[in-house]
Structure formats: structure tokens, C-alpha cells
Amino acid sequence: MRDKIIEVILDNGEDFVSGEELSKKLGISRTAVWKHINILREEGYDIESVNKKGYRLISSPKDLLNPQNIYHNLKTDIIGKNIIHLESVDSTNDYLKKIGNDVQEGTVVISEEQTKGKGRLGRNWQSKSKEGIWMSIILKPEITPYKAPFITLIAGASIVKALNHLNVSAKIKWPNDIIINNKKVSGILTELSAEIERINYVIVGIGMNVKNLDFGQELGDKATSLYKENYYLSRVEIVSQVLYEFEKLYKDYIENNNKEEVIRICKEHSAILDKDIYVIRGDEKELVKCIDISDEGNLIVIDNQNRVQEILSGEVSIRGVKGYV
Ligand code: BTN
Numbered sequence: 001m002r003d004k005i006i007e008v009i010l011d012n013g014e015d016f017v018s019g020e021e022l023s024k025k026l027g028i029s030r031t032a033v034w035k036h037i038n039i040l041r042e043e044g045y046d047i048e049s050v051n052k053k054g055y056r057l058i059s060s061p062k063d064l065l066n067p068q069n070i071y072h073n074l075k076t077d078i079i080g081k082n083i084i085h086l087e088s089v090d091s092t093n094d095y096l097k098k099i100g101n102d103v104q105e106g107t108v109v110i111s112e113e114q115t116k117g118k119g120r121l122g123r124n125w126q127s128k129s130k131e132g133i134w135m136s137i138i139l140k141p142e143i144t145p146y147k148a149p150f151i152t153l154i155a156g157a158s159i160v161k162a163l164n165h166l167n168v169s170a171k172i173k174w175p176n177d178i179i180i181n182n183k184k185v186s187g188i189l190t191e192l193s194a195e196i197e198r199i200n201y202v203i204v205g206i207g208m209n210v211k212n213l214d215f216g217q218e219l220g221d222k223a224t225s226l227y228k229e230n231y232y233l234s235r236v237e238i239v240s241q242v243l244y245e246f247e248k249l250y251k252d253y254i255e256n257n258n259k260e261e262v263i264r265i266c267k268e269h270s271a272i273l274d275k276d277i278y279v280i281r282g283d284e285k286e287l288v289k290c291i292d293i294s295d296e297g298n299l300i301v302i303d304n305q306n307r308v309q310e311i312l313s314g315e316v317s318i319r320g321v322k323g324y325v
Contacts, residue, residue, distance in 0.1 A: 001026065002036050006045065006068045009057045018054035062234040065110045065133070073240035078106035079137060079247040080240075088129070090116040092136040093191055093205040100138055100193065100201045108243065110135040117207065120176065120189055121317065125207050126215070132225070133208040133235050137246070140201050141254045145194040148202050149313050150262070152176050152190045153297045154253060155204050157265040158245035159186055164269070165241055168231050171271035173325055174290075174299050175313035178208075179271045180231075182325045183224035185209055206242065210235055222324045259297060267293050271325045272318060277301075280317040287321070 004026055009017055019030045026033070037047055037055060044061030060069055067083040074080050082104055089095050089111040096109045114127035114134045127134045139151065156172045163170040163178070170186075171179045178186035186208040193200040209225035210233070226233055252258040267273060272290045279286050279301065288301035288309065299311040299318075 001028065002040055002043075003066060003068055005033070005036050005040065006057070006060070006066070007071075009047070009055060010060075010068060010072055012056070014056070016050060016053040016056045021054065062236055063130070065112065065135075065235055065239060069236045070110075070239055070243075073236060075240075075244050076106075076247045078104075079250070080106060080108045080243040082107040084109045086111040088113040088115060090114065091118050091205075092134055093118060093189060093203050096136045096138050096203050097191070097193070100203070103138060105138065105140040106247075107138050108135055110239065118189060118205070119187060119207075125187070125189075126212070126219070127207065128212065131212045132210045133206065133239055135239065136203050136205040137243075138201050138203055139250070141199060143199065143254060144197060145192065145199055148192050148194070148199060149175075149190070150253065150259060150297050151202055151204060151250070152188050152313060153262050153266055154249045155188045155190070155206060155246060157262045158242055158249055159188075159206065159208070160269045161245045161265055162238060162241035165245075166231075166233055166237065168226065168229075168233070171269045172266050173271040173318060174266060174293060175297070177271075179325055180224055180226075180229045182271075182320075182323065184222055184324065185224050185226060185229070204246075208238065210238070259295065263293055263295060263297060266297070272320070275325075276321045278319040278321065279311060280319060285319075 008022060008025055019033050022033045023030045041047055046058040048056045048058050066085050070083055091114050092109040092111050111134050113129035117125035117127035117134060119125040152175050156176055159178050160170050160172050173179050176188040177184050189205040191203045211227045212225040213228060215223045249262050275290055277290050279288055288303050290301050292300040294300055294310060301309050301311060303309055
């Protein structure tokens, strides 16, 4: 109900909305409207009320990831047109999987907290309440399943583009980590439900550390957050910008099979091109030099016997020689 009140008030922009109009539109009494307005004020919304005129929103807690805040900033056609906002969930990817067949393409699930956030390769993803962006997007592209892994690169490129647009200097550690000052700030977990020839859906899970200040001993030298790097950005603005950039690149891939812009961004903002890196496959660790990203989005490296190898994103991990990158 309070989401709806904010929506109506936001739609009215500078104009006042009377208590009567709100009560009619929402089918609740004027006293109930007044009570909801008071709770919204407690949540941080600054709502002006003037006798005989009604209510007007002066400012919202910019940082709440509720759909109204995001819709208001969003310039997309399909991605994020339906947003499900949760206070807490085990994993937004898992939540979306359960409802995957019943929701429209582009539906986004965002949770303030995840109790079982998942990283790649079965790792755990720390997702404390309101500290970051924990969201998943569902896609239903009509492409063959082998073309799905490229969507991870699309997500990476959109995150970097969005952050750069917000004046954050971020890089991509191919294929799915976003890096600031040699530490990971964001990761992508793409999951696929498909038959041999056909995709049911792809879920792109994005985790971004925004306000976390303490990563504990284990992660301390590998992970960072925007706040730790002195970028004090609103989560709403980041989400809107990421969804906007994602939609442009995703549409171009699905409709025109165009990968060029994504590859260009991945190369221009690469954290590993021209560097020596370890490629880790299970228990094996191989030292190689990273020389390029192919037109298909694969990593091109030279091994220690001077052989050129092309690496598919799949289940490899990349580590820098001196640390995380
Ligand atoms: C990684 O870098 O290992 C991937 C991390 C992906 C984390 C996000 S948070 C939202 C979505 N839900 C999950 O359980 N995981 C992804």
C-alpha cells in the first residue's frame, strides 16, 4: 500500500495530491492514508502536507531499492519493467528460478538481504541487509543455449559502463568480476535452464558491494565496496543505470547478434589484458599471458610453451600473479 502511495505522489511531481484523491485511488480511508504517510515519514520520506492541498513528496530515501524509486529513474523497455523487491530471501537467483516460468522477460528480483547468497563455483556470496545490490534478471531469449554464456559478458560490460557513467573507474576481470583498485566490487552468476535446442530462461544474478566496510580476514585482501573506495553512490541510481546499459547491449545481441560493443568495452576496461595470470581449472593452475579477447568473447592466452590457447568462460577461474588481479 505504501508503495502505491509513493507511486501516486511521485506521478504528481511538483503538484499536491489530496488525501481524498489518495483515499479514492487506493480504496482506503483518509485516516488510513494519514497513517501510511506517517510511517513513510518514519522510513525517511520527506512528505510535505498542506491544509486543503494535500501531500507532496519533497525527497525520498534515495537509497531504498523499492520499485517506485527505481521505476522513477528507469529508461528501459523490458528490463526492470517488473520489479519484485524483497526485504530478505535466500538467494534472488533461486527465488527467480521458482517463478521463472510465470514471469515476463526482464523481471528483476532485488532483495535488501540474502541469507544464502551464491557465488560462482558453489561459493558463498556475503549479502548483508542494505549493504549492497543483490539482484537477478530473468531473460527468455530465442537463441540456442550455446550462445547464452555471452550474456555474462553483456552483464559485465553493462556494470562497467554504468559505473564509469557514475564516474567510478571500474575494470572487468574476464569473464564476470568487476574490479576497483585491484579488488572485486561486483560479481555475476549466470544460470541457465534449457533443453538441447531451446532456452527456457537465463537468470543473471548481480551482486555489488556498495556500503560494506568489513569483509573479514578471508576476503579482506580480495574484496572491496564502493564506499570503501570513496564512491558514495545511491544504490537506486546504480541499479537504474546498470539495467539501462544492460538492455541496450542485450537487445543488440539478441536482435542483431552484435557482440562488438560488449567486446570493445571488455577490452578497453580489462583488468587482465597484457598481464600474466593463472588460469585455474579445478585443482590445476596454469601460468599464462593474457593477450586478447576474441570476437566471440573468449580469452586468448599464450602458455609457457608459447602456444596460443582460447579459453571459454565456463568453469575456469582467473587469478593475478601477485594477488587477486
Ligand atoms: C561471483 O562473483 O561469484 C558471483 C556472485 C553473484 C552474487 C549475486 S547476488 C544476487 C544473485 N543471487 C545470488 O545468490 N547470487 C547472485
